[in-house]
Amino acid sequence: MAEELLLEIVTPERMAFSGDVEEVTIPGTEGEFGVLKGHETLLSSVEIGELSFTVGGKKQYVAVNSGYTEVTANKVTVLVETAESAEMINKERAMRAKERAEEKLSKMAKDELEFELLSIALQRAVTRISVADKS
Template sequence: MSLTLRVLAPDKNVFDGSADEVILPSTTGQLGVLPGHISLLTAIDVGVLRVRADGGWNSIALMGGFAEVDSNEVTVLVNNAELGSAIDRGAAETEFQKASSAVANMEGQPASPEKVKAQQLLNEARARMQASKTSD
């Protein structure tokens, strides 16, 4: 028995296929889903979704959204997503370094919309970098 996984962004169908196991980056921590999992609805954080299929693991960078598990079907609706295998590893690492520097430069400053935006960009860059490294 396997799961059916669908990852949908507003402008594209990122993934649609079967999986033996799915690990979701929920807002309350990592959530593993195996066949026969109880039905649930959860918020998805910026992070990396991991998919085990055909004995190997693949990754998808997610930019927040929701996931529903029901009857061995996992549907993930996100703001944006990208297959780890489609991410340029060097560009993702450079983007992460830039975002890290921007957040470090704002350390000690009072909370501001710019500081929140910089932290969000750092989280997204981290997810892209991690997904690019785990899709081999």
């Protein structure tokens, strides 16, 4: 289709998605941003969060971990540590991970070394739950 652009979501283990999309929304470290065909060239870092894209008028969601994205006029390449579609996510496991992280964080001072790692784990679990709920 003339109005679409190629999206590739790549992790170290696999090509998580490759196909033409109508639009993409990416969780950038400076804030979420959308991309349509004809977008200016852009390099950005990606934060843990929900990446969404539209194919055939239907929005699809992917939980992504940190990484980078390159945008050109007709292609978006997203290189991230992990990428999980709603179908891949075990919601119960994500809920348990969220509960564990919240419990440990509640007993910990913000200046402890493990605090940041647990905060990241909590953010990943919340994102995975949110994406699973959108399936």
